[in-house]
Amino acid sequence: MNTKELIIERVKEKFSESIEEISDFRDDLCFTIKKDQIVNLGKFLKEEPDLQFIMCKDVTAIDWATRKKRFTTVYHIYSFKLNYTLRLKSNIDDDPPTIETVSAVWQSANWYERETWDMYGIKFINHPDLRRIYMPEGFEHHPLKKDFPVLGIPGSLPLPNKAD
């Protein structure tokens, strides 16, 4: 059994009901999971002795703008044991977009989720410190959303007065 089959089999054993899609595009394995199961799946992948996905390399999101489920959160995790990178996705709807945080599973997700919150306005429930990370505090918008103008909203970011 190769690595991919092993992962798929293990995940299917436990999460067959909540997996929405398994895709294998250009050798990148990806699970799409219902949003309420993301933490359980993460914990399982991390703690299962055969898999040991102990490293979270990235958390980001996609804004589909017109889809009914407007956002997709994306997680990249890595197993040193299998030398394998796996992608997890979860579709979430707008107003307001929320999903449970995985920072309790992977500590590194803490800042990645802050970035995702800053850029897309996705609220990570139970996150220990959900503040902006790039944009200044007090900024009211989320710049990577599709409805945010490229040049920004005039006046939304303060500039110093002209020196005299």
Place this chain on the structure above:
Amino acid sequence: MGLEAVLQKEGFLTTTIDAVVGWARKSSVWPMPMGISCCAIEMIAAADPKYDIARFGSEVMRFSPRQSDLMIVAGTVTYKMAQVVRRIYDQMPEPKWVIAMGACTSSGGMYRSYSVVQGIDQFLPVDVYTAGCPPRPENLLNALMTIQEKIGKTRARDFQNRSLAELEHSQN
């Protein structure tokens, strides 16, 4: 008859205080290297032996704004960084000058985006703009020479309780 021959005799020169001060000032412009991104590399290159900014008396890159006369803003100024740039500018003693080095600083450059200030002249009085992405060291030296020319024309009383608008007018 060379200079040495003249100097052997007792002699004197007549000039104005303003001319001497202006000459001294323009020959020792100490830059504050505000290098915030890629342009800073070319600014550093201008200080190396090949381009040798020391020829103009400006080799003393001061990392303390209190000791500088000229701020070289070299790099992309974001809205967040703008506050910092302005604060450092405010800490420099008068008289002071500003070079906007590169496309980013002059106009936002290729970053036509929400996070980048579209030209630092929105919050700083810029004396010389330098074109290029990044400008070559020669171009920076050219900007420095332009500033020197400008400084040479100043008079001491220009800086006494006069508004910027008035100053600009008297210097151009």
